[in-house]
Amino acid sequence: MSTQPLPAGPRFAPLQTYRFIRKPSELFLDCRARYGDPFTLPLPMGNVVVTGTTEGIREVFSADPHLFESISQLPLVPVVGENSLLLMSGQRHKRERKLLMPPFHGERMRAYGQLMRDLTLRAASTSLRPGASFRAQHLTQAISLEIIIRAVFGIEEPERVRRYQQVLTSYAESYTPLLLAAVPLRRSFGGVGPWARFQRHVAELDTLLTEELATRRGHEAGHTDILSLLLAARDEEGQPMTDPELKDELRTLLIAGHETTAIGMAWALYHLQREPQTLQRLLEELAPLGPQPEPEALMKLPYLGAVCDEALRLHPVVIVAGRRTVAPFTLCGRELPVGTPIMTSIWLAHRDPATYPDPERFRPERFLERKFSPFEYLPFGGGARRCIGAAFALYEMRVVLGTLLAAHRFSLIPDRTPERPVRRNITFGPAQGAELMYQGPRQGALA
Ligand code: HEM
Numbered sequence: 001m002s003t004q005p006l007p008a009g010p011r012f013a014p015l016q017t018y019r020f021i022r023k024p025s026e027l028f029l030d031c032r033a034r035y036g037d038p039f040t041l042p043l044p045m046g047n048v049v050v051t052g053t054t055e056g057i058r059e060v061f062s063a064d065p066h067l068f069e070s071i072s073q074l075p076l077v078p079v080v081g082e083n084s085l086l087l088m089s090g091q092r093h094k095r096e097r098k099l100l101m102p103p104f105h106g107e108r109m110r111a112y113g114q115l116m117r118d119l120t121l122r123a124a125s126t127s128l129r130p131g132a133s134f135r136a137q138h139l140t141q142a143i144s145l146e147i148i149i150r151a152v153f154g155i156e157e158p159e160r161v162r163r164y165q166q167v168l169t170s171y172a173e174s175y176t177p178l179l180l181a182a183v184p185l186r187r188s189f190g191g192v193g194p195w196a197r198f199q200r201h202v203a204e205l206d207t208l209l210t211e212e213l214a215t216r217r218g219h220e221a222g223h224t225d226i227l228s229l230l231l232a233a234r235d236e237e238g239q240p241m242t243d244p245e246l247k248d249e250l251r252t253l254l255i256a257g258h259e260t261t262a263i264g265m266a267w268a269l270y271h272l273q274r275e276p277q278t279l280q281r282l283l284e285e286l287a288p289l290g291p292q293p294e295p296e297a298l299m300k301l302p303y304l305g306a307v308c309d310e311a312l313r314l315h316p317v318v319i320v321a322g323r324r325t326v327a328p329f330t331l332c333g334r335e336l337p338v339g340t341p342i343m344t345s346i347w348l349a350h351r352d353p354a355t356y357p358d359p360e361r362f363r364p365e366r367f368l369e370r371k372f373s374p375f376e377y378l379p380f381g382g383g384a385r386r387c388i389g390a391a392f393a394l395y396e397m398r399v400v401l402g403t404l405l406a407a408h409r410f411s412l413i414p415d416r417t418p419e420r421p422v423r424r425n426i427t428f429g430p431a432q433g434a435e436l437m438y439q440g441p442r443q444g445a446l447a
Pocket of ligand 1: 104264384387388393
């Protein structure tokens with residue numbers, strides 16, 4: 001048994017928790033400068049060992065996955081439920097991933113290309129007015145939410161899609177950073193307060209999912225949407241998933257699968273306007289494809305891919321990927337006891353000047369000049385828990401961005417202070433939603 005102390009780090013948990021919620025980037029930089037890497041942070045989920053070096057991240061992501069479990073039930077259970085892939089470990093986690101992955105890859109994923117393009121064109125034509133400002137994140141989130149609802153449930157009736165949109169938006173927004181951080185606040189004070197409000201939205205979504213399961217059970221054959229696949233799945237004993245299990249996985253996919261991608265797209269749109277030479281280069285690449293490019297043609301554009309990669313590098317939507325040890329584990333020569341929470345800092349890795357010269361600058365070219373290892377570039381985490389929606393998200397980002405920019409012109413709003421990332425709950429997004437001006441259809445494009 002190891003008797004080594006954990007790596008050094010700051011004390012006074014309440015202050016560090018506050019900083020982790022409000023300004024984690026500053027906290028990470030401070031700690032690394034003061035204590036080196038890895039360092040230890042006292043947070044509500046325990047004394048968390050953090051690493052942001054390529055070596056440390058490699059050790060965590062390449063280790064036998066059975067050495068770890070999910071980092072913590074605390075922050076996520078209220079939103080995704082106890083039966084979520086995000087919280088599973090061991091064999092159960094492996095089996096469930098196998099079940100959920102296929103729709104987010106290959107042919108099955110590409111089947112959504114036309115839908116992604118059509119929804120983008122429709123959202124732009126209904127919500128953008130020439131000469132008016134708009135929040136890029138509102139636009140991209142409306143698109144990504146409808147995409148994920150249709151992919152998960154296979155529903156097409158506009159009324160039902162709209163109902164899901166309303167319920168899911170209130171559900172996600174009512175789980176505030178305060179509820180995430182302050183467990184004592186997770187109680188209803190006589191039916192008022194943030195927890196009571198969140199619980200009302202929990203009940204609303206639960207009703208919707210109960211209805212969906214009741215109408216869909218028994219009718220799954222011949223359908224390829226994710227709910228049908230989950231309904232048809234059987235475990236080793238031939239048992240189907242129970243309703244509570246199904247509901248938690250559906251909530252997980254709906255929540256994990258839309259805001260994340262929307263934020264990435266909003267940052268990309270915003271930085272393209274701030275760095276005109278990057279926009280120019282992308283428009284030159286898009287030009288030969290005409291005003292309404294085919295999704296498959298967009299997938300072949302290297303600069304468009306680099307723009308998406310760079311947006312997720314500069315502004316990782318999720319800033320850490322966590323694990324908890326279930327066996328002794330050695331990290332950067334330090335023995336960590338069983339039960340130690342570990343975080344790989346995506347944010348620190350993406351800001352390492354040795355890997356990314358001039359790291360604060362939006363420069364997509366860096367992704368064309370060299371390839372980064374999965375331990376240097378990790379917007380989707382890594383190892384056995386790497387995001388199952390990564391390919392789907394990157395596909396969606398390219399199709400939506402390429403479609404928007406081929407058909408429409410945008411600009412910055414003059415005299416605005418630059419955008420900065422703020423915590424939304426688990427994710428980080430632009431504080432003002434990346435507000436831009438709509439300048440109208442691009443010449444030669446249909447309005
Ligand atoms: C730009 C968009 C996205 C980003 C930045 C992102 C990021 C992440 C990160 C950092 C993790 C944790 C990985 C780890 O612990 O190593 C994760 C896990 C996960 N993501 Fe994503 N994600 C995105 C889109 C999506 C989409 C579109 C879906 C589903 C449709 C999705 C579903 C999931 C699920 C289910 C997990 C849990 C995986 C597991 O624990 O095995 N994500 N994501």
